Amino acid sequence: MTPNITAAKAALSHLEIEEKDTAIRAKSRDFFWYSPVLKDRLDHIVADFVVSPRTEAEVIEVLKVCYAHDVPVTTRGAGTGNYGQAMPLSGGCVMHLTHMNAVKEIHPGRVIVEPGCLLKDLDAACNETGQEIRMFSSTWATATIGGFIAGGSGGVGSCTWGSLRDLGNIIRLRVVTMEEEPRILDFRGEELARVSHAYGTNGIITQVEIPLAPAYDWVEMFVACDDFMDAARFAEELANEDGILIKLASVFEAPTAKDYFQRVAPHVDDGTHLIALMVAPQSMDGFLTFLARRPVARLIYRSDDNDWPRTPGAVFEYGWNHTTLRALKVDPSITYLQVRYGFPDHLKLVEQMRDQFSPEVLQHLEVLRENGKVMFAGLSLVKFTTEDRLDEIIKLHEDAGAMIFNPHRYTLEEGGRQTVDDRQLQFKKEADPKGLLNPGKMIAWDDPDWAYDQMYSYPKIQAAE
Numbered sequence: 171m172t173p174n175i176t177a178a179k180a181a182l183s184h185l186e187i188e189e190k191d192t193a194i195r196a197k198s199r200d201f202f203w204y205s206p207v208l209k210d211r212l213d214h215i216v217a218d219f220v221v222s223p224r225t226e227a228e229v230i231e232v233l234k235v236c237y238a239h240d241v242p243v244t245t246r247g248a249g250t251g252n253y254g255q256a257m258p259l260s261g262g263c264v265m266h267l268t269h270m271n272a273v274k275e276i277h278p279g280r281v282i283v284e285p286g287c288l289l290k291d292l293d294a295a296c297n298e299t300g301q302e303i304r305m306f307s308s309t310w311a312t313a314t315i316g317g318f319i320a321g322g323s324g325g326v327g328s329c330t331w332g333s334l335r336d337l338g339n340i341i342r343l344r345v346v347t348m349e350e351e352p353r354i355l356d357f358r359g360e361e362l363a364r365v366s367h368a369y370g371t372n373g374i375i376t377q378v379e380i381p382l383a384p385a386y387d388w389v390e391m392f393v394a395c396d397d398f399m400d401a402a403r404f405a406e407e408l409a410n411e412d413g414i415l416i417k418l419a420s421v422f423e424a425p426t427a428k429d430y431f432q433r434v435a436p437h438v439d440d441g442t443h444l445i446a447l448m449v450a451p452q453s454m455d456g457f458l459t460f461l462a463r464r465p466v467a468r469l470i471y472r473s474d475d476n477d478w479p480r481t482p483g484a485v486f487e488y489g490w491n492h493t494t495l496r497a498l499k500v501d502p503s504i505t506y507l508q509v510r511y512g513f514p515d516h517l518k519l520v521e522q523m524r525d526q527f528s529p530e531v532l533q534h535l536e537v538l539r540e541n542g543k544v545m546f547a548g549l550s551l552v553k554f555t556t557e558d559r560l561d562e563i564i565k566l567h568e569d570a571g572a573m574i575f576n577p578h579r580y581t582l583e584e585g586g587r588q589t590v591d592d593r594q595l596q597f598k599k600e601a602d603p604k605g606l607l608n609p610g611k612m613i614a615w616d617d618p619d620w621a622y623d624q625m626y627s628y629p630k631i632q633a634a635e
């Protein structure tokens with residue numbers, strides 16, 4: 171199959187097509203460079219052209235034309251993914267959904283929206299009805315809802331609502347296939363798993379229906395502790411207080427706050443372990459009582475009453491993967507891991523990993539609810555030396571029982587649970603028979619016998635110049 175780029179571009183010339191090389195290159199990149207491993211492999215990747223459809227009918231046209239001319243299509247929301255999800259590994263077309271951003275309907279408890287809507291714009295529209303989205307990636311200001319569902323996992327709000335994959339957090343997805351005659355399908359229930367967190371490898375989401383929660387003017391806070399495990403326990407116990415509503419509880423091992431959080435640094439010292447919180451205003455009385463019972467913790471900032479000369483900005487922009495971003499800006503040798511510290515061993519495992527690796531690996535924990543239990547997602551900061559050492563650190567975590575979602579790999583399987591998701595594979599066979607959607611991201615499609623004993627390298631990846 172040789173893609174006929176010229177013919178595809180000519181057939182789509184009445185749509186918005188990006189011609190400038192610099193813009194094509196910019197829209198061919200996401201945040202893969204968070205990982206030195208991916209940076210080494212993907213830095214040269216570039217699409218042949220970028221098209222920005224305005225309607226579902228135009229999405230169908232792009233898919234139909236690219237199918238006819240064997241051109242790969244990689245969909246782009248805002249390109250903030252950091253597993254290289256949106257990188258067009260073998261070139262072809264990047265389909266940018268920036269214009270498909272309409273909020274279609276808002277009802278009590280649910281919203282229907284186009285995929286290119288920014289999370290912040292979606293929240294603003296829902297706020298007008300006294301509602302908000304249950305959870306968002308910390309890239310709320312820049313990322314799209316379609317990209318969050320196809321490439322993300324959870325984030326701010328997951329301490330209460332769990333992850334995107336949990337039943338009830340997505341109601342319906344409308345999906346377009348890449349066939350000679352693309353079909354439009356509506357997925358609910360079990361069918362949602364076919365395309366959510368599938369990196370756009372087996373269908374394009376053109377409409378999203380998600381549940382909403384009541385909107386609050388969240389009080390954002392920083393709490394300081396002198397002992398790391400005290401800080402971890404504080405966050406866990408707070409999340410377990412049934413009467414206190416929270417949206418975020420993040421824990422940062424010292425000296426993260428002092429070294430990497432510029433506006434927080436004047437208010438902490440090298441040994442301060444920091445907790446970032448979002449608490450509903452009506453829960454503040456309960457929270458302050460909870461705090462008073464724990465003399466190990468000091469409230470150093472609250473957004474509704476503070477005298478810091480420079481306010482820190484949104485507290486959630488210190489958490490989730492923003493922690494890594496802040497650290498990287500100060501020390502480019504920092505990279506990260508994504509760890510699951512599962513209930514009931516989460517605290518013990520965190521302590522064990524910290525004893526084994528600190529300060530080469532600094533703990534950054536996010537409180538997460540899974541199956542009704544409070545546990546931690548770890549987005550540990552790693553001082554990178556070599557790929558071998560990084561692999562060794564990962565293996566030692568896994569051996570100890572701390573599951574790793576490896577952010578130094580660009581395939582669905584390696585960034586996930588290292589296994590084939592059969593539902594996604596079966597749907598790809600049906601919906602993308604030529605294998606043109608985001609090629610190279612699903613090992614099960616390319617190489618069903620892959621043994622997962624080394625990093626997968628997509629054979630048709632563009633050669634570096």
Ligand SMILES: Cc1cc2nc3c(=O)[nH]c(=O)nc-3n(C[C@H](O)[C@H](O)[C@H](O)COP(=O)(O)OP(=O)(O)OC[C@H]3O[C@@H](n4cnc5c(N)ncnc54)[C@H](O)[C@@H]3O)c2cc1C
Nearest residue numbers: 247248249250251308314317321322323325370375490491
């Ligand atoms: C600083 C920082 C913090 C982050 N924090 C979080 C976090 O808290 N939680 C989290 O889950 N992630 C996080 N991420 C990763 C990423 O920002 C989020 O997952 C984000 O929601 C992705 O949205 P996007 O619009 O940028 O998607 P993109 O990066 O454009 O796309 C993501 C994937 O989805 C596919 N895709 C996009 N739109 C569609 C569509 N309509 N149909 C089918 N496939 C599609 C793309 O092809 C790609 O594979 C973070 C990243 C950074 C850089």
